[in-house]
Amino acid sequence: MKSAVVLLPGLNRDRDMIAALTKISGQAPATVWQTDTEIPDVDLIAIPGGFSFGDYLRCGAIAARMPVMRAVAEKAAKGVTVIGVCNGFQILVEAGLLPGALMRNASLKFVCRQVKLQIANANTMFTRGYQPGQIIRSPVAHHDGNYFADAETLARLEGEGQVVFRYADGTNPNGSINDIAGIVNDKGNVLGLMPHPENLIEAAHGGNDGRALFESALGIAA
Ligand SMILES: NC(=O)CC[C@H](N)C(=O)O
Numbered sequence: 011m012k013s014a015v016v017l018l019p020g021l022n023r024d025r026d027m028i029a030a031l032t033k034i035s036g037q038a039p040a041t042v043w044q045t046d047t048e049i050p051d052v053d054l055i056a057i058p059g060g061f062s063f064g065d066y067l068r069c070g071a072i073a074a075r076m077p078v079m080r081a082v083a084e085k086a087a088k089g090v091t092v093i094g095v096c097n098g099f100q101i102l103v104e105a106g107l108l109p110g111a112l113m114r115n116a117s118l119k120f121v122c123r124q125v126k127l128q129i130a131n132a133n134t135m136f137t138r139g140y141q142p143g144q145i146i147r148s149p150v151a152h153h154d155g156n157y158f159a160d161a162e163t164l165a166r167l168e169g170e171g172q173v174v175f176r177y178a179d180g181t182n183p184n185g186s187i188n189d190i191a192g193i194v195n196d197k198g199n200v201l202g203l204m205p206h207p208e209n210l211i212e213a214a215h216g217g218n219d220g221r222a223l224f225e226s227a228l229g230i231a232a
Contacts, residue, residue: 011035011037011053011054011228011229011230012035012037012039012040012050012051012052012053012054013031013035013039013040013052013053013054013055013056013228014039014040014041014042014049014050014052014054014055014056015027015028015031015039015040015041015042015055015056015057015058016041016042016044016055016056016057016058016078016082016098017041017042017043017044018044018060018062018063018073018076018078018101019044019062019063020060020061020062020063020064020065021058021059021060021061021062021097022059022060022061023058023059023060023095023096023097023206023208023209024041024058024060026058026206026208026209027039027056027058027059027095027208028041029208030207030208030211030220030224031054031056031208031224031228033211033212034211034221034224034225034228034230035224035228035230039052039056040052042078042081043078044073044076044077044078045076045077045078046077046078046081047077047078047080047081048081049078049081049082049085052090053090053091053228053229054090054091054092054093054227054228055082055085055086055090055091055092055093056092056093056094056095056098057082057092057093057094057095057097057098057101057102058095058096058097058098058208059095059096059097059098059151059152059206060096060097061097062097062101065097065153065154068100068104068154069097069100069104069112069153069154070097070099070100070101070102070103070104070105070112071104073097073101073104074101074102074104074105074106075105079101079105082105082107083105083106083107086107086195086199086200089197089199090199091135091136091199091200091201091227092107092199092200092201093136093200093201093202093203093223093227094107094108094200094201094202094203095203095204095205095206095207095208096150096151096152096155096203096204096205096206097152098202099112099192099202099203099204100112100154100202102200102202103202107195107200107202108193108194108195108200108202109159109163109167109193109195110157110158110159110163110167110193111157111158111159112154112155112156112157112158112204113154113156113157113158114153114154114156115152115153115154115155115156115183115184115185116156116184116185117184117185119153120151120152120153121150121151121152121153121155121183121184122149122150122151123149123150123183124147124148124149124150124181125147125148125149125150125177125178125181125182125183125191125205126145126146126147126177126178126179126181127145127146127147127148127175127176127177127178127191127192127205128143128144128145128175128176128177128178129141129142129143129144129145129146129174129175130171130173130174130175130176131171131172131173131174131194132144133171134171134174134194134198134201134226135198135199135226135227136174136194136201136223136226136227137174137175137222137223137226138226139222139223139225139226140222140223140226145178145179146219146220147210147217147219148205148206148207148209148210148219148220149205149206149209149210150183150184150204150205150206151206152184152204155183155184155186155204156184156185156186157184157186157187157190157191157193157204158186158187159187164187164188167190167193168188170196172193172194172195172196172198173188173190173192173193174192174193174194174201174203175190175191175192175203175205176188176189176190176191177189177190177191184204186204191203191204191205192204192205201227206220207219207220207221207223207224208220208224211224
């Protein structure tokens with residue numbers, strides 16, 4: 011299974027994402043730069059975390075307008091699997107590939123800690139390797155992770171099973187509405203989440219709860 015990682019100025023989790031995809035898929039992902047207008051024929055496109063363009067204007071706002079994001083949107087429209095982690099989630103929202111907005115954390119502080127996540131929908135291409143309702147752990151590290159959507163959008167997300175990960179056991183780090191940690195688009199092939207599953211895939215990370223997400227997305231999980 012082939013993958014590609016989008017590289018942008020200011021991202022700092024690209025190496026983690028490349029390492030995770032290499033270890034799990036068995037082959038190094040391609041990398042595409044902000045000015046690229048073509049993305050190779052791959053099964054999964056990953057937009058990693060960090061501080062693209064220094065988080066100026068709004069997190070992800072400038073990156074979302076780079077040429078590479080038009081190529082990502084074209085691939086997503088064709089059904090290619092796309093995952094945006096943290097800043098990647100913010101970029102997908104700013105690019106209009108996912109609904110809602112990521113606002114400043116309710117604490118107005120940068121949070122960097124482990125959270126618990128409930129698998130709110132195990133019937134997606136990203137979570138078929140988990141059990142419904144399963145609780146997993148994941149690191150988070152962000153300043154603007156407070157997911158918000160208007161009432162109509164929220165009702166649709168909840169009603170259509172598009173909420174995939176929810177903060178659990180009171181570990182919501184940012185005040186996001188309905189404890190939302192990750193959502194998919196209406197076609198189910200684009201996932202955005204604030205937690206960093208790529209940082210919990212092996213014993214050296216302290217656990218491998220994040221592994222099944224990539225195995226599912228790459229079609230490796232049962
Ligand atoms: N780890 C990240 O990707 C951080 C995203 C963004 N820079 C924020 O602080 O919210």
